[in-house]
Amino acid sequence: MSSCTSAETLEKHVYVLRLGHRPHRDRRITTHVALVARAFGARGLYLADVTDENVKQSIAKVVSRWGGSYFKVVDGVSPFEIIRQFKKEKSCVVHLTMYGLPVDSVIRDIVEKCEEILVIVGAEKVDRVFYDLADYNVAIGNQPHSEVSALAIFLDRLWQGREMSLCFPDAKYYIVPSARGKVVKPFE
Ligand code: SAM
Secondary structure: OOOEEHHHHHEEEEEEEEEOOOOOOHHHHHHHHHHHHOOOOOOEEEEEEOOOOOOOOOOOHHHHOOOOOOEEEEEEOOOHHHHOOOOOOOOOEEEEEEEEEEHHHHHHHHHHHHHEEEEEOOOOOHHHHHHHHHHHEEEOOOOOOHHHHHHHHHHHHHHHOHHHHEEOOOOEEEOOOOOOOOEEEOOO
């Protein structure tokens, strides 16, 4: 396989806190939030307040085929307890919201100051308290779109594109990029 970025070389540890998940309605989009988190270099996803075995199993299947067993989905957590754990020196809580400050105006500060980052994304309306608890309220453009796109773009800005070549040494398969068709090879 060609040279790739291992998760260890992404020096910051990033976790995602998903608020407001409604198990039947949001299953697919929360799974996509977790997929983006894993693929773009985060270490895990916390699902606030509710449990959802379905989301956990979908991610476990992806991890078993494509690797990244360090990536954990932890459901049924208290968001306040998770945020409390990130309220220490060199740890930051970043809330993604269209009402926040433009990502390009704060990303340098975040890169310099935060060794560990909790990224909060919502589903529907996010409670005011999370805006107050966040160290940074960050907008990916000031228009409403999606938690999936917001997370992807935030992580890409954070890693400056290095996450694109992330590789997972415990994967069973890897993809050989090709102009047409699908080339998938097993690790020997
Ligand atoms: N108006 C809602 C709100 O309270 O932010 C938008 C909800 S949106 C469907 C779900 C989540 O996507 C938001 O909680 C936020 O995390 C993320 N999001 C949507 N647009 C965004 C943007 N422009 N910048 C950053 N995050 C955004």
